[in-house]
Amino acid sequence: MASPRKIAAQVKDADLVTERRAHIAKAAARVFRERGFHNATIRDVAVEAGLSQGSLYNYVRSKDDILYLVHQDLTSGYAREVEAAIAGLTEPRARLRAALTAFVRAMRERHGDIALIYQETHALEPDSKRAVLAQTQSFIDFFARLIEEARGAGMRLPGAGPLAADITTFLPVMLALRRWRLRDLAPGEAAEAEVVGFLLRGLGADDEA
Amino acid sequence: MASPRKIAAQVKDADLVTERRAHIAKAAARVFRERGFHNATIRDVAVEAGLSQGSLYNYVRSKDDILYLVHQDLTSGYAREVEAAIAGLTEPRARLRAALTAFVRAMRERHGDIALIYQETHALEPDSKRAVLAQTQSFIDFFARLIEEARGAGMRLPGAGPLAADITTFLPVMLALRRWRLRDLAPGEAAEAEVVGFLLRGLGADDEA
Amino acid sequence: MASPRKIAAQVKDADLVTERRAHIAKAAARVFRERGFHNATIRDVAVEAGLSQGSLYNYVRSKDDILYLVHQDLTSGYAREVEAAIAGLTEPRARLRAALTAFVRAMRERHGDIALIYQETHALEPDSKRAVLAQTQSFIDFFARLIEEARGAGMRLPGAGPLAADITTFLPVMLALRRWRLRDLAPGEAAEAEVVGFLLRGLGADDEA
Amino acid sequence: MASPRKIAAQVKDADLVTERRAHIAKAAARVFRERGFHNATIRDVAVEAGLSQGSLYNYVRSKDDILYLVHQDLTSGYAREVEAAIAGLTEPRARLRAALTAFVRAMRERHGDIALIYQETHALEPDSKRAVLAQTQSFIDFFARLIEEARGAGMRLPGAGPLAADITTFLPVMLALRRWRLRDLAPGEAAEAEVVGFLLRGLGADDEA
DNA sequence: CATGAATGAGTATTCATTCAT
DNA sequence: CATGAATGAATACTCATTCAT
Numbered sequence: 117m118a119s120p121r122k123i124a125a126q127v128k129d130a131d132l133v134t135e136r137r138a139h140i141a142k143a144a145a146r147v148f149r150e151r152g153f154h155n156a157t158i159r160d161v162a163v164e165a166g167l168s169q170g171s172l173y174n175y176v177r178s179k180d181d182i183l184y185l186v187h188q189d190l191t192s193g194y195a196r197e198v199e200a201a202i203a204g205l206t207e208p209r210a211r212l213r214a215a216l217t218a219f220v221r222a223m224r225e226r227h228g229d230i231a232l233i234y235q236e237t238h239a240l241e242p243d244s245k246r247a248v249l250a251q252t253q254s255f256i257d258f259f260a261r262l263i264e265e266a267r268g269a270g271m272r273l274p275g276a277g278p279l280a281a282d283i284t285t286f287l288p289v290m291l292a293l294r295r296w297r298l299r300d301l302a303p304g305e306a307a308e309a310e311v312v313g314f315l316l317r318g319l320g321a322d323d324e325a
Numbered sequence: 326m327a328s329p330r331k332i333a334a335q336v337k338d339a340d341l342v343t344e345r346r347a348h349i350a351k352a353a354a355r356v357f358r359e360r361g362f363h364n365a366t367i368r369d370v371a372v373e374a375g376l377s378q379g380s381l382y383n384y385v386r387s388k389d390d391i392l393y394l395v396h397q398d399l400t401s402g403y404a405r406e407v408e409a410a411i412a413g414l415t416e417p418r419a420r421l422r423a424a425l426t427a428f429v430r431a432m433r434e435r436h437g438d439i440a441l442i443y444q445e446t447h448a449l450e451p452d453s454k455r456a457v458l459a460q461t462q463s464f465i466d467f468f469a470r471l472i473e474e475a476r477g478a479g480m481r482l483p484g485a486g487p488l489a490a491d492i493t494t495f496l497p498v499m500l501a502l503r504r505w506r507l508r509d510l511a512p513g514e515a516a517e518a519e520v521v522g523f524l525l526r527g528l529g530a531d532d533e534a
Numbered sequence: 535m536a537s538p539r540k541i542a543a544q545v546k547d548a549d550l551v552t553e554r555r556a557h558i559a560k561a562a563a564r565v566f567r568e569r570g571f572h573n574a575t576i577r578d579v580a581v582e583a584g585l586s587q588g589s590l591y592n593y594v595r596s597k598d599d600i601l602y603l604v605h606q607d608l609t610s611g612y613a614r615e616v617e618a619a620i621a622g623l624t625e626p627r628a629r630l631r632a633a634l635t636a637f638v639r640a641m642r643e644r645h646g647d648i649a650l651i652y653q654e655t656h657a658l659e660p661d662s663k664r665a666v667l668a669q670t671q672s673f674i675d676f677f678a679r680l681i682e683e684a685r686g687a688g689m690r691l692p693g694a695g696p697l698a699a700d701i702t703t704f705l706p707v708m709l710a711l712r713r714w715r716l717r718d719l720a721p722g723e724a725a726e727a728e729v730v731g732f733l734l735r736g737l738g739a740d741d742e743a
Numbered sequence: 744m745a746s747p748r749k750i751a752a753q754v755k756d757a758d759l760v761t762e763r764r765a766h767i768a769k770a771a772a773r774v775f776r777e778r779g780f781h782n783a784t785i786r787d788v789a790v791e792a793g794l795s796q797g798s799l800y801n802y803v804r805s806k807d808d809i810l811y812l813v814h815q816d817l818t819s820g821y822a823r824e825v826e827a828a829i830a831g832l833t834e835p836r837a838r839l840r841a842a843l844t845a846f847v848r849a850m851r852e853r854h855g856d857i858a859l860i861y862q863e864t865h866a867l868e869p870d871s872k873r874a875v876l877a878q879t880q881s882f883i884d885f886f887a888r889l890i891e892e893a894r895g896a897g898m899r900l901p902g903a904g905p906l907a908a909d910i911t912t913f914l915p916v917m918l919a920l921r922r923w924r925l926r927d928l929a930p931g932e933a934a935e936a937e938v939v940g941f942l943l944r945g946l947g948a949d950d951e952a
Numbered sequence: 953c954a955t956g957a958a959t960g961a962g963t964a965t966t967c968a969t970t971c972a973t
Numbered sequence: 974c975a976t977g978a979a980t981g982a983a984t985a986c987t988c989a990t991t992c993a994t
Contacts, residue, residue: 129974132974158967158968159967168975235443238361239363253506275522278510278511279507282506286496290496293443296458302488306487320526338956366983366985378959378960388986577988586956587990591989597988656862657779695937695941704917704921705914711913712913716909731904735902736945756978784962785964795979797979798978800966805964
């Protein structure tokens, strides 16, 4: 989905590039979560990835590339989880519920990554930012389709207006961005359940007791 | 409310300090919105504020102080708007609705400032961050009280769980953080209405047609 | 003695100028001893002197002026002590011994000031430095005269060569500059006695048991 | 001897680090002698060393590190000279005399470096200062041993009290710190001889004509 | 004479990026 | 492909000095 921005590489071996970039993305995410993007240095990332600074630059062109890599990795990470959660399901209403549940869970479990995304997306260069937002857009659209299909299958969702998919994909983010509060307020699973319930009620799903 | 962190000043005239700091906060907010906190230089801020760099440092001790000033200014800004919106109202249910509406509107109208807050809070030094989060906490608690009072006045809010105030104060932020999407998706007022409606339904308020 | 450099003042009242400058010199010496000349700020000095920065500049033209003032004050301070010690004495040999003893004592008691002088003289502007060194020169010459007169009175000082006065006025400085060592090595008075004895032996004074 | 403070480096090649640091120390000493430590800029040092500022910081962590490097270099410099002067000698009395002569000569010949040390040691950060003073302490102890051994070999030194080694290692410093006077007062070698003679007399060495 | 706010020139330090080996 | 030394541009912060009130 969307059109991922291409990253030029020095190295020819395509498989090696893919593998190393995945590795770099994981390492960089750890470093960025720890110190923040701006305070983290390329050296930090290289050390964490077990590469020399020079080698790093064989797989990546700039610090912005690294941040972009991290974004791609994290975004596609939770998107894949949601997709996996509905992989075996065919009934549209069940698919919507399962997707919602999986998404909410991902937001809570990957709170560090999600917070990172929300804090540092604005630090991306214009091109990278555009690509990342396009990916997010795709994910929202994916949810919009799930909602449409559930409705097509007879689910009553009178509350689902034009922003339904946006709301659905935004409210759960609270579990990551308000973690400083929620941690002490409600056990994780209860918080997840409350958010799911709130969303379904907001959409007008009447069969949610 | 909360305990604002104190900022030391070189200048003794307290009124002058207050006035200039307000001025600096406004100027800095403009600069930070434009370039982001990390890319903005102190010189940028000074120029925008119409001060010399040296003078700036007579009212502020560090770049962090400036970011903190901006946070304080923006946070108390929308908080004041919400308070003003319910100032004349005594009926608890009306107060809740008015507060919600005012808050949602503030989130949309001040989208730039809100986005700034959500992007740069993590850049604050620990002490400043603590102070800012305490202020946010106060605001959430304020909403929690509004909900409690509405309920006490007989409003049926079966959907309001432990996270009710959090959800209520978080979802509207979407109007700021997803502006890149919503701008082209729905006219502002419609978006506001949809969010308010969604929240009330989520809370279980049944008298919302 | 020597030609003290003149310092221009804004203020006309000559007595006030003299009085305030003495006050400033004392305050500045305290500050410089504490933080060192370069790390101390004019503000520090003003605060310590109980003046505003603006007022300070009515009595002094620059930071260098202050350092010069301090030097003058400290140098003439110990010089006066030595002169006082021989004021009532007329016998040349007794005068030399008394001067020596007083000087050695001053070096130990005023160790902080002496260290300050030796550390910061090089920070003076050329003109100020010249004036300060001229003052020191006068003091050495004064000791040279004492030695000459003692010899004229029949004292045998076969060891007193061209550098006699220099050595006599330099070695005691050790009590200030090596304080970090001597403090734990010998009680103050013993150290003084040892230095005096060493000097007399070095000069060849044979009647020093 | 003593425990030299460790300096962290960005560069891994240990030999390169050693070599470059020696080079930097020499260059910095020239710059500091010329302008003084506080007035000299890192840029001055880098230019004098033929390095870019960035490279300089690959071998050194701060301006204080550079000053420390200079101190180490200069201190071990004259210490080595003194050791070399007695390297071939075994007779304790001859060793003491040779050491003294060599030290006095070093003080006069390296007057600029010695003055630098005495002027700027106080500018070192606490840790660096401690390390430097420990090194000086070692040197004084070394002289104390020479004196003890000479005495053990039968040399009569009735004037050598607890401060003997301190005095011996301090008085010659005069040739550096009073250079502004002595330059015009006595030819270099004569001054050296007079100081050596004075010291031996002060120690009570009777076989010094 | 006193005050203290304003100023701007000055500087140590960091770090993304390059490139010779 | 890997390495790591070299680089220089960029920037927050300080402080002596001035001057309007």
